[in-house]
Amino acid sequence: MTLQFFGHPFSSYTQKLLIALWADETPFDYRHVEQPGVMNELRRHSPFGLFPLILDGDRAVFETSCIIEHLQAHHPGTHQWIPHGEAGRRARFLDRFFDLYVMNQMNVAVANALRPPDCKDPYGVSKGIERLTTAYDWLEANLGDGPWAVGDQFTIADCAAAPSLFYADWVQEIGPARPKLAAYRARLLAHPIVARAVDEGRKYRHYFPLGAPDRD
Template sequence: MSVELFGHPFSSYTQKVLIALWADETPFEYRILEQDFPENGEVLARHSPFGLFPLLLDGETAVFESTPIIEHLQAHHPGANRWIPDGEAGRRTRFLDRFFDLHVMGNMQKPVIDAIRPEGSRDPFGVEKARKSLHIAYDWLEANLGDGPWAIGDAFTLADCAAAPALFYSDWIERIGPARPRLISYRARLLSHPIVARAVDEGRPYRHYFPLGAPDRD
């Protein structure tokens, strides 16, 4: 029996897992979380205590959070790609995965979430801090990304699965800008990767969900 993935095509963390599944050509059933499929939301609620997605069901095993899902796939459904290498390269991969999730995607999400809060409960101070923190993250990446095509060199890893949706969406919130040519080039390489491009295209019909208005570029 193939695994089941519960997620949404416009979700950054769903895209992160989809990139790994598609790149490895892992058989799976895609259970999209949309109003037209309420049964998928019901299954999610039974297995994910906070309603978090993506959720992977592998037989009796339920895994939520994108990084543990990709780790589970590597351990139990290995494919052509080694998402977390051994040794020092693996430690660097894990660190960059956390950096992209926490410091890029995490800060990107704050202005988005704030935009859908009810009037009177918004947090302009927190939004401004998040926007400034995005630029700190950009500067660190510009100074610390390696010279290879991907985050840790020639191999496309978990770190790139995290970076692709994180940088894709964060540039919508705060432009990376021409002063960071290395990071701009890395983002462009990610978006030109055929698997990443597929994830972007499958999310394209849902861009009206972006509360700040999705840009025409990308």
């Protein structure tokens, strides 16, 4: 049975999962959440109405890292997203690092921009930016010398890193003081599957509440 995939092309977490699906050429039906009735259907399967989500038969799987692990176990392709041994542990760690300390901290400023004027949280935004720059500095110091997060193999960590660094740089530029991290972001955006994900979301850039920069 073909997977049902619920998502939106401009969503960072949707892009994370699409990178894995497209790279493995996994067949799926794309349920775009802006299409009529799709969000109502999504809410029947997700307690919070959050996406991305996949339906695999009668089983709903959400949270992107869990979905990628599910795909590797039940719909394996050519990529081993979570390698064996120490490389796998490193990939899992960096996957969580990019989600929690890059993607989620970037989203603090984005969410604040969407709030009504009387509900703004400048302190929360400043702390989010502070944590984001701390994450940048840690990555600059701790990324390895290989092309990808865990060396030569493109893993779940890179699926997380691509949309995280893509959007985070719009909120707080990585800048020339972090050349290793900036070069890693550039390699990710040059990857054909990542470039496809970016291009699919391009027509929605006017959704970005802080104003999408005229680059990337």
